[in-house]
Amino acid sequence: MFGPGEYVPDPTEGIVDVKDLPVPKLMAYDRNHKHTPCPRCSHLASRHTSDQRTLHDLGDVYAGCPVDLLVTYSSHYCSKCRKYFNIDLSDVAPPGSHYTHRVIDMAVRVVVEDSLPYRPASWHLWRDHRVFVPFATIQNWVEAGGKKGARAHGRRISGVGA
Numbered sequence: 001m002f003g004p005g006e007y008v009p010d011p012t013e014g015i016v017d018v019k020d021l022p023v024p025k026l027m028a029y030d031r032n033h034k035h036t037p038c039p040r041c042s043h044l045a046s047r048h049t050s051d052q053r054t055l056h057d058l059g060d061v062y063a064g065c066p067v068d069l070l071v072t073y074s075s076h077y078c079s080k081c082r083k084y085f086n087i088d089l090s091d092v093a094p095p096g097s098h099y100t101h102r103v104i105d106m107a108v109r110v111v112v113e114d115s116l117p118y119r120p121a122s123w124h125l126w127r128d129h130r131v132f133v134p135f136a137t138i139q140n141w142v143e144a145g146g147k148k149g150a151r152a153h154g155r156r157i158s159g160v161g162a
C-alpha cells in the first residue's frame, strides 16, 4: 500500500515529561585501576577507593532508547604529594559534566553545521541520537565553545582548500 517514503512519526513525539521517555540502557564502563600516575609529580599512586558516576552518552538508535554509562573510577593517594585525586576521565567527559564528550561534540555540531536554534537542536539530538539534552544546556556548551560562526567558517575554508 505505502512506499518506503511513508511518513512515520517518532513514537516519542509529543511527550512533554522527560520521565515518560524510554528508560536508558545502562552500560558499565570501568576505569578502576590499582595504580595511576599522579597529575602533579607522575609518581604511581595507589588506589585508595573507588566510586561511580553516571554519564549520558549517545543513545541506542536501534532500540530507540538512551544509553547511560555507569562509570566506575578509582580514587588514588599520592604518597609523595600526600594528596588524593581521582583517576583521569577527561577523555570521556569534562569534569563535573553529566554528558560524554561524544554528546557535547554532536550537540555543538548540530547547532553549528546545521545552523539549528537550540530548541530544535534538542529535538534533533533526541530524535536522531536518542540523547535528551535540555536546550539551555546545549546553549551553554555552544557559548562556552565560543565563536560558533568562526569555527564553522574556518572549517569551510579548509574544506575548499583555501
Ligand SMILES: [Zn+2]
Pocket: 038, 039, 040, 041, 042, 043, 078, 079, 080, 081, 082
Ligand atoms: Zn604526586
